[in-house]
Amino acid sequence: MGRLGTPLRQLLLLLVTLAPHSGQLTLKASKSPAEVIRYENGLLECEIANLSAITLNPNNLGVLWVFTSGTEDLNIFMYSNGQITNLWKEAELSESSILDGNMSLFLRHVTLKHFGEYRCEVVIPPNYKASLTVKLEVLARPTVTIVSEKLVEVGNGGEMVLGCQLNGYYPCECKTDWFQSNPSQKKTKLLTDTCIAPPIKNSDGTCNVTAEVRLEPRVEDIGSSFECRVTHKAFPEPYTAKAAVTLKEAEIHLSISSIVGSIIGSVIFSVILLAAGIYLYMRHIYKVPPNVCDLQMPARFIHQQPAEITCHVSGFRPAVISVGWYLKRRNDAEETFIGESKGEQWIVRFGKAKEITEMGKKNATDVNWKVRQSRFVVHDDGTQSFSSTLEIYPDLMEDNKAEIRCRVSYPTGTQEKRTCLQVDGIAPKLGNIITPPVVRHNTSVKLTCPISFFTPRPLTIRWYERIHGVKSLLLEHSEEYAAEGTVGRYSHCLQEFTYPDHTYSVYSMLTFIATIQENNGKEYLCEVNHVSLKQQAEKRVKLQVKAYPSLDTIRSEPVNPEIDKEMTLSCRVHSFYPKEISVQWVKDKKAIKGNEISEIIANQEKLYEFTTTCTIIPTLSNRESKYQCFVTHESLPKPKFAEYVPENLVSSPKINKISCDPVNPEAGKTLTLSCEIMDFYPASIQIEWFRDEVRLNENTTYAIANELMMNEHSLYSKVTKLTWRPSTHDHQHEYKVEVYHSKSSSKPKKQCFQLLLKGSPTFSDFKMKPEIPWFGDHLSISCSVHGLLRKDFIFEWYRGSEPVKNGVTKSNFVPTGGNYKVDSCLTFLVTAEDFERELIFLCKDRYNNEAFERRIQLPLKAVAPKVSCFSTRDNVRLRKYTLTCKIEHFCPMDIEVTWRKGWKVCTDDQIMRKPKIDKTGLYSTITEMPILMEEKLVNYVCEVRHVKTNEIVEKPFTLEV
Numbered sequence: 001m002g003r004l005g006t007p008l009r010q011l012l013l014l015l016v017t018l019a020p021h022s023g024q025l026t027l028k029a030s031k032s033p034a035e036v037i038r039y040e041n042g043l044l045e046c047e048i049a050n051l052s053a054i055t056l057n058p059n060n061l062g063v064l065w066v067f068t069s070g071t072e073d074l075n076i077f078m079y080s081n082g083q084i085t086n087l088w089k090e091a092e093l094s095e096s097s098i099l100d101g102n103m104s105l106f107l108r109h110v111t112l113k114h115f116g117e118y119r120c121e122v123v124i125p126p127n128y129k130a131s132l133t134v135k136l137e138v139l140a141r142p143t144v145t146i147v148s149e150k151l152v153e154v155g156n157g158g159e160m161v162l163g164c165q166l167n168g169y170y171p172c173e174c175k176t177d178w179f180q181s182n183p184s185q186k187k188t189k190l191l192t193d194t195c196i197a198p199p200i201k202n203s204d205g206t207c208n209v210t211a212e213v214r215l216e217p218r219v220e221d222i223g224s225s226f227e228c229r230v231t232h233k234a235f236p237e238p239y240t241a242k243a244a245v246t247l248k249e250a251e252i253h254l255s256i257s258s259i260v261g262s263i264i265g266s267v268i269f270s271v272i273l274l275a276a277g278i279y280l281y282m283r284h285i286y287k288v289p290p291n292v293c294d295l296q297m298p299a300r301f302i303h304q305q306p307a308e309i310t311c312h313v314s315g316f317r318p319a320v321i322s323v324g325w326y327l328k329r330r331n332d333a334e335e336t337f338i339g340e341s342k343g344e345q346w347i348v349r350f351g352k353a354k355e356i357t358e359m360g361k362k363n364a365t366d367v368n369w370k371v372r373q374s375r376f377v378v379h380d381d382g383t384q385s386f387s388s389t390l391e392i393y394p395d396l397m398e399d400n401k402a403e404i405r406c407r408v409s410y411p412t413g414t415q416e417k418r419t420c421l422q423v424d425g426i427a428p429k430l431g432n433i434i435t436p437p438v439v440r441h442n443t444s445v446k447l448t449c450p451i452s453f454f455t456p457r458p459l460t461i462r463w464y465e466r467i468h469g470v471k472s473l474l475l476e477h478s479e480e481y482a483a484e485g486t487v488g489r490y491s492h493c494l495q496e497f498t499y500p501d502h503t504y505s506v507y508s509m510l511t512f513i514a515t516i517q518e519n520n521g522k523e524y525l526c527e528v529n530h531v532s533l534k535q536q537a538e539k540r541v542k543l544q545v546k547a548y549p550s551l552d553t554i555r556s557e558p559v560n561p562e563i564d565k566e567m568t569l570s571c572r573v574h575s576f577y578p579k580e581i582s583v584q585w586v587k588d589k590k591a592i593k594g595n596e597i598s599e600i601i602a603n604q605e606k607l608y609e610f611t612t613t614c615t616i617i618p619t620l621s622n623r624e625s626k627y628q629c630f631v632t633h634e635s636l637p638k639p640k641f642a643e644y645v646p647e648n649l650v651s652s653p654k655i656n657k658i659s660c661d662p663v664n665p666e667a668g669k670t671l672t673l674s675c676e677i678m679d680f681y682p683a684s685i686q687i688e689w690f691r692d693e694v695r696l697n698e699n700t701t702y703a704i705a706n707e708l709m710m711n712e713h714s715l716y717s718k719v720t721k722l723t724w725r726p727s728t729h730d731h732q733h734e735y736k737v738e739v740y741h742s743k744s745s746s747k748p749k750k751q752c753f754q755l756l757l758k759g760s761p762t763f764s765d766f767k768m769k770p771e772i773p774w775f776g777d778h779l780s781i782s783c784s785v786h787g788l789l790r791k792d793f794i795f796e797w798y799r800g801s802e803p804v805k806n807g808v809t810k811s812n813f814v815p816t817g818g819n820y821k822v823d824s825c826l827t828f829l830v831t832a833e834d835f836e837r838e839l840i841f842l843c844k845d846r847y848n849n850e851a852f853e854r855r856i857q858l859p860l861k862a863v864a865p866k867v868s869c870f871s872t873r874d875n876v877r878l879r880k881y882t883l884t885c886k887i888e889h890f891c892p893m894d895i896e897v898t899w900r901k902g903w904k905v906c907t908d909d910q911i912m913r914k915p916k917i918d919k920t921g922l923y924s925t926i927t928e929m930p931i932l933m934e935e936k937l938v939n940y941v942c943e944v945r946h947v948k949t950n951e952i953v954e955k956p957f958t959l960e961v
Helices: 007-018 095-099 256-285 620-624
Strands: 027-029 034-037 042-044 046-048 062-069 072-080 083-086 105-107 116-124 128-139 143-147 151-154 160-169 175-182 187-191 194-196 207-215 225-231 239-242 246-249 307-316 322-328 336-342 345-348 370-373 384-392 403-410 413-420 443-454 460-467 470-477 485-487 490-498 504-514 523-529 537-542 555-557 567-576 582-587 608-616 627-632 640-644 659-661 671-680 686-691 694-696 703-710 716-724 734-740 749-754 767-769 778-788 793-799 808-810 814-816 819-829 838-845 851-857 866-875 880-890 895-901 904-906 923-932 937-946 951-960
Touching: 027 116, 027 128, 034 042, 042 128, 046 116, 143 225, 143 239, 160 175, 160 225, 175 194, 175 207, 307 403, 322 384, 336 370, 336 384, 384 403, 443 460, 443 523, 460 504, 470 490, 470 504, 504 523, 567 627, 582 608, 608 627, 671 734, 686 716, 716 734, 778 793, 778 838, 793 819, 819 838, 866 937, 866 951, 880 895, 880 937, 880 951, 895 923, 923 937
Parallel strands: 034 128, 151 246
Antiparallel strands: 027 046, 042 105, 062 072, 062 116, 072 083, 116 128, 143 160, 160 207, 175 187, 175 225, 194 207, 225 239, 307 384, 322 336, 322 403, 336 345, 370 384, 403 413, 443 504, 460 470, 460 523, 485 490, 490 504, 523 537, 555 567, 567 608, 582 627, 627 640, 659 671, 671 716, 686 694, 686 734, 703 716, 734 749, 767 778, 778 819, 793 838, 808 819, 814 819, 838 851, 866 880, 880 923, 895 904, 895 937, 937 951
16 A cells, blocks of 8 residues: 555656745645544545635646655555546545645545545645645444343342443543433432453454443332443544343242252262263373474565464374474574463563573564464364464574474473575665656756665665766765765765565665756666665666756837837847747737847857847837747746836927017017927926026026927927017027937937027127137137127127237228128137136127127136156255145146145145246146154155146155255
8 A cells, every 4th residue: 555656656756856845835624633433434625725826737736645654654646747646445536626726535434544644745836835734533433232131139139230341442542431320219320330441452453341330239229220321532422321121129939849959950960070070081181192294384485574484283182282483593503492382371582683582582673573372172082283373574684594493392202393494585676767857957956766665675776877888986875885965066865665564665866966068968877786686776867958048138229119110129048958949029919020030059058049139110009018028948848938018118309499489589578489399208308498508497587388288199298488588698699498308318309599689780600710729829719790780889808807908909890781790809828817718709889888798718628737846955954854846737726735744644834835827828836845854764745636637646755864
């Protein structure tokens, strides 16, 4: 019961052994322990509690019921890959209920052998595994029999015995009470003079017991009833059985015929007694020697399997006889007394092989070698016969070739019979090596070799790998050397099973990390040596290592795809083996045509990779669509996929030209600049207005308004307006709107508008000679003014806020198309003071005092300083020195100077002169540090940091006296 040797059991064992334990699978069970009455049917519940979250597939589901009795586990029912294997004929479980999530086990005709623990294990690879244990208690109701006399006379001082026999009940805990009920007294009393013998255990495990009560009934007890009340776990309430006894008052009769009958009986008894004495002498005192038959035994003795050797002794008289059993092992100098049959008694004298005493010993199976005898049979001629049987559990290592001696002793002599034990083992049966359904690259793999139903236990297991026909030993397990643990990159362990018939099974498990480079195509062998095998047995398996593909996150190009514009989705598929693979792109469960796959290449680890692409044109309605890249590969139980949802779908804004209202604005009158931003998505957008390069904020001068709208295509539009009253200072300045739509672009989109006030002159662009100015060079910059209505205008140049008097030239008023034109030029020497300073060309109307201006900032770059150092002696005798650093040719003038002595900053004595313009047009200055030499050797550092360029220059000083 419970043995398996089929490939189906091996597959289920693999599922139970290798399935992960991290899944959320919950089983629901009946109460434990579950109680079932013997010979009735029982149900052990096991249901999946969270079935709604799990899909059951017969090809990816394993169910195992295991029965545990003591320390022994027996598999009784299994379901795997849609196949049912029922190992107990009493157990039933249908496939339909399994697929409904109900793994409850139905047991028919339950007996005491079904008592124990039942474990339900459910595996749904790769993520779910759960188990629960239910204890089954088998109850046997006792058969209650009342033993009593039918009629009892009272009043003569006699005793009455009532017996209550309970047969065939389990468990053996039971309570039995006797009660007496007297209708006349209307009360029931408990009888205390009760004798209950210890329970007697039957061969089937049930118990028998008898409860007797003794009482001396009196006349007043006539009419009473007696009942036996039984309390047992199998009864829901106490069971009552009444005694069929009637109490009657005694009658006394004495007659002549009874006296004569007594005399005649005495004479007859004396004659019989004399005849019996003569008979007993002839049958028992007269001696007859026994006839001893040859020893009867099985044809084969199996290691640790029970066997019997019988000696039949017949035809002897009297019954004064003994049969002694002795053992003589190969390496023992003397025989060992085992046990003796004597009369109707038997004595155990033998047990452990290593400790022989008069008290006996036990062998390795912890079972006594026993001597028992049959009942003496008396024949018609007065002779007797009986059999003496030796029950043994031979050990292959100790008892093979041992001699069993049976010695019969009687008053007139001794006879002896001998036999030699030939003990055999049971050869192991090797199942096919169990491997995972898929051996995956760079993951742990366990090879399991089932070695079943052998005895004795000593076994040698060797694992080999075969490369190009050459075997290489990986590890060895034996009684002398147990390879438990790790040997190199391989680890080994055993799982052992012991059966009631003292046979063994083991699973030898070899574990290692499988890689394609090391293990693909390699053959592994499990070789087994056993004392019962003439030559070693072996099983082999060839590994096919596979690597399941990994899919990177699907990428889109562009990252934020635009509506109604082409978008390319790409997915990198890598780290798979073998090469054959298929790819399918799907949109909302519908296949997409036109997929492309790059060349499949192998990396250094011999794993393959490629990139697959799919080109689509998304619309706004696709922003919740699912794009999936499915990959089918032989290493995968089902296709693997990566998913992309175009949540970042955008529409880039379109910006119309800025319009002005009124079309011809005038100074001092309100005007509005408007710009429409159209067809953008999503709605988040930022709009900024600028005057030249200066951002405009809403204040008392400027009013900014934005209005959001949505068109029929669910795209957004916005109109932004800038309103203010311009002055002459705003004339010919550039007004700009910048639109930031971060979802579609990191750069803003712009529209510019140059404000030209009605009746105002127009400035030309500035012209510079040379075009790229530099410090220390002369620069000529010129500008023309057009559209002068009259000659009442004056022209001025400013460097910053300072007016320029020298280097300015101006042309006469030149008539052009009814207006006048004037050219003006400024020539000056560029210095560091002009860095980031504005040049202003001003045109003033003498008539109405209006001023128009044009500004420019020279394109000059910051220049980092050059640092040089030297020292001077101020007073040699007093050891006074001055350290000097010359800082030259830098712009702008902001610098930071730090003097340090070692790591200490010197701040008190530092002298810093104000920077001045040098002949190069840049700033130069000097910093000094007066010191007093108190040591022979000192080190100073002058650190100069230019704030604008953030460049740092360090100059060290070393002074030695």
